[in-house]
Amino acid sequence: MSKTIIVSNRLPVRISEENGKFNIVTSEGGLATGLGSVYRTGDNLWLGWPGVEVIDADKQQQVTEQLAGLSLVPVFLTADEISGYYEGFSNEILWPIFHYYASTYSNYKQVNWEYYKNVNRKFFEALLAIAEPGDTIWIHDYQLLLLPGLVRAGFPDSSVGFFLHIPFPSFEMFRLIPWRAELIEGMLGADLVGFHTFDDASHFINAATRLSAVNSISNVITVDDRPVVVESFPMGIDDEKYASLTKDEKVIEEVNHLKENFKDRRLMLCIDRLDYSKGILQRLQAFELLLDTHPEYLEKVVLHMIVVPSRDNVPQYRELKENIDRKVGDINARYRTLDWSPVHYFYRAFPIESLSALYYSADICLVTPMRDGMNLVSKEYIASRTQETGVLILSEMAGASKELIDAIIVNPSNISLMMEAMVQGLTMPQAEQARRMKLMRRVVSKFNIKHWVRIFMERMKEVKQMQQSMRSR
Numbered sequence: 001m002s003k004t005i006i007v008s009n010r011l012p013v014r015i016s017e018e019n020g021k022f023n024i025v026t027s028e029g030g031l032a033t034g035l036g037s038v039y040r041t042g043d044n045l046w047l048g049w050p051g052v053e054v055i056d057a058d059k060q061q062q063v064t065e066q067l068a069g070l071s072l073v074p075v076f077l078t079a080d081e082i083s084g085y086y087e088g089f090s091n092e093i094l095w096p097i098f099h100y101y102a103s104t105y106s107n108y109k110q111v112n113w114e115y116y117k118n119v120n121r122k123f124f125e126a127l128l129a130i131a132e133p134g135d136t137i138w139i140h141d142y143q144l145l146l147l148p149g150l151v152r153a154g155f156p157d158s159s160v161g162f163f164l165h166i167p168f169p170s171f172e173m174f175r176l177i178p179w180r181a182e183l184i185e186g187m188l189g190a191d192l193v194g195f196h197t198f199d200d201a202s203h204f205i206n207a208a209t210r211l212s213a214v215n216s217i218s219n220v221i222t223v224d225d226r227p228v229v230v231e232s233f234p235m236g237i238d239d240e241k242y243a244s245l246t247k248d249e250k251v252i253e254e255v256n257h258l259k260e261n262f263k264d265r266r267l268m269l270c271i272d273r274l275d276y277s278k279g280i281l282q283r284l285q286a287f288e289l290l291l292d293t294h295p296e297y298l299e300k301v302v303l304h305m306i307v308v309p310s311r312d313n314v315p316q317y318r319e320l321k322e323n324i325d326r327k328v329g330d331i332n333a334r335y336r337t338l339d340w341s342p343v344h345y346f347y348r349a350f351p352i353e354s355l356s357a358l359y360y361s362a363d364i365c366l367v368t369p370m371r372d373g374m375n376l377v378s379k380e381y382i383a384s385r386t387q388e389t390g391v392l393i394l395s396e397m398a399g400a401s402k403e404l405i406d407a408i409i410v411n412p413s414n415i416s417l418m419m420e421a422m423v424q425g426l427t428m429p430q431a432e433q434a435r436r437m438k439l440m441r442r443v444v445s446k447f448n449i450k451h452w453v454r455i456f457m458e459r460m461k462e463v464k465q466m467q468q469s470m471r472s473r
């Protein structure tokens, strides 16, 4: 019987060590929830880095055994590998280029490329130990762009899917990468290459046909007589989980607490990982402009801003954090009163119940990235609005804007437009909010995470059948 193996940079776990024993907690992230139905079934497995450095061979064995009980297989990485492959290459070269931040944010160090190649190979070797001919292998994200090619060479009969969670840039950006052809060839090892949006898929087809000796007809690229199908699969969320969380006792308690605290003040919410692609500074500028130009909102609105620490070993992230601290400090210093702070700023992660209470309570949710593959926060807000009101202000640069067309859509570089969108949101009649919210809730519930996993897996099967029938002709 063939099996399915999911491969991603990180395993869906958090591991901590206490008195020589490992404590493993499975993560509740969207991807992990969605893929749970896959990797926890039968002999299926999930392969990835466990998120901690484990050097000692006995300890590695211990972690491997504990993870085996959860259908998870670890790829152990050294601190140097994490620094070169993950921080150096993935996050200082691929991430900025794929999010349209050229040169100043990209650091093309040859040594990091070597690490990237070696770690992709290390993942392949780990796969060799568990995969058999005919298995289905679904590889995720920009850290593993070379892996589909390695798998294709090692297991020519396997069915390989690849999904990119971040945008795929236009050819003019992608061509800047010194190792662009190798990256494209790696991705073309898959039978099915998936993206969040149609634009990402067409950028990929354009780059592939210009950089590699391949032809394409519509969304099918032919590589050595093997068709590679390129399509968009907009990722969804577990909408039912977010709806039912609003009925959780702890959440209700937090909602009441928020009500007492905010009284009749309007709550504008934003939740992001610390990242320059998320447009946090531009959003603060728009909020400042709102206070500068609309004194009627002084003491009447609060921007509740959660920034989750991320990649703080990368210098640009540290710098961004300092700039955000300064901007929040400026705004609060200029406008705060004894019992009102315009910006409530939190630099830490919160339990999902607290996020749920905030989603449920926020009059407006601001999701205004400069670039984002999809953005799940926007969908989580919609799924949590069981009262069917509330306003989503959404950047046209987020993949989600292609589906959530009833949000107030903004260009995040246009600060005054974003400020006007805030005014539009603050003054939108309830009936109009409800009309838009109902339409968006329908989209989020129909195209949820289960649907995403199902259609990707089904499509992989169809592509394999198509390849087999072409070969037998």
Ligand code: GDG
Binding pocket: 030, 165, 166, 235, 271, 272, 273, 306, 308, 348, 349, 350, 351, 352, 355, 372, 373, 374, 375, 376, 377, 378, 380
């Ligand atoms: C990448 C792409 C694409 C946030 N703060 C807390 C917390 N979160 C959760 C949110 C949400 C997730 O983190 C963030 O997902 P996003 O989609 O918004 O962004 P990225 O992390 O950049 O994800 C993105 C995604 O992959 C999927 O393909 O949409 O475009 O960049 O689920 O709720 N969760 C908890 N506490 C927090 O404080 N528990």
